[in-house]
Amino acid sequence: MRGVVGTEETRLVVVRGNSASGKSSVAAGVRAGFGRNLAIVGQDNVRRTVLRERDKPGGANIGLIDLTARYALDNGFHAVVEGILYADHYADMLRDLVRAHRGVTRCYYLDVHYEETVRRHATKHDAAYRASVTEEHLRSWFRERDLLPGDLETVIGAASTLDDTVRRILQDTGLDQVEPVER
Template sequence: MIAGSEETRLVVVRGNSASGKSCVAAGIRERFGRGLALVGQDNLRRIVLRERDVPGGANIGLIDTVARYALDAGYHVVVEGILHADRYGDMLAGLLGGHRGVSRCYYLDIPIEETLVRHSSKADLEYLTQVTERELRDWYRERDLLPGGLETVVGADSALTDTVERIMHDTGLAGLPARVD
């Protein structure tokens, strides 16, 4: 199914829990301004559906539907989440392949020790008590890349601002105007 236009941009940001995906997505939106939709896996799966991350989960189709709807409405879209390759890979490949405009996919490749440091710096104390080091280690998947070389791998040595700027330039978002309405 085709989505968006030649002018819309689609960005996918994936990685392990606490790798910085949400911060990168928020940074892109802040840098771009109005006209960029954030499609967050956690929001749709945990908040909207209150669903566990399971193979064939309803959130997979919902992420695809929301991203396509926003693209068709003329928004640029950032899809962000853990989005494990074995569960979300087919949906992401279809979304990326079906988008008329520029599409880019990034994987934040952060070692487990750095992941633990980043997690401990989160401001949400309730979340920190719910998600412990044990869970992070259990959930961690090393280099869970999508097949076919679809992703640009971003390492722990790339600062948040550098990662945001790289994505802004790679996708052409840096040279596009934000919406004024």
């Protein structure tokens, strides 16, 4: 495990779940509900856009996600790390990051069944992405309740609305009581 990260005032949120379970929408909702000074460290952005890397054990994106979250926290930003973040690929990094963070940390797993992920995928605004990702892709990526070991995560079911999930995270982390810093 690397050294301590962040401050007692910083908040770290991890949001995991299957493709189209709502992770990116939740992260964006937390930022919209909080304001500036909150970094979103998205697995898709780091892995697919920055590195153009496939998701595999030991991939370079794992370290870059960790480094990016630590950098944000060490510079006084709150951080939301979000992505599928398969437990067998990312658990060690996430566990070390959670243990190292000095402030409030909460981890969530969006537990959405396969049929609902297909329905949600069909509502995505990015038509090109929607067309390039088929139901077969969604099926091959899907893992039933891929929870991190050690009971790190709060499971949020599909019945929780986006607004309810965002409100819960803001309250659980205390971000609803923290003033954003204008940067």
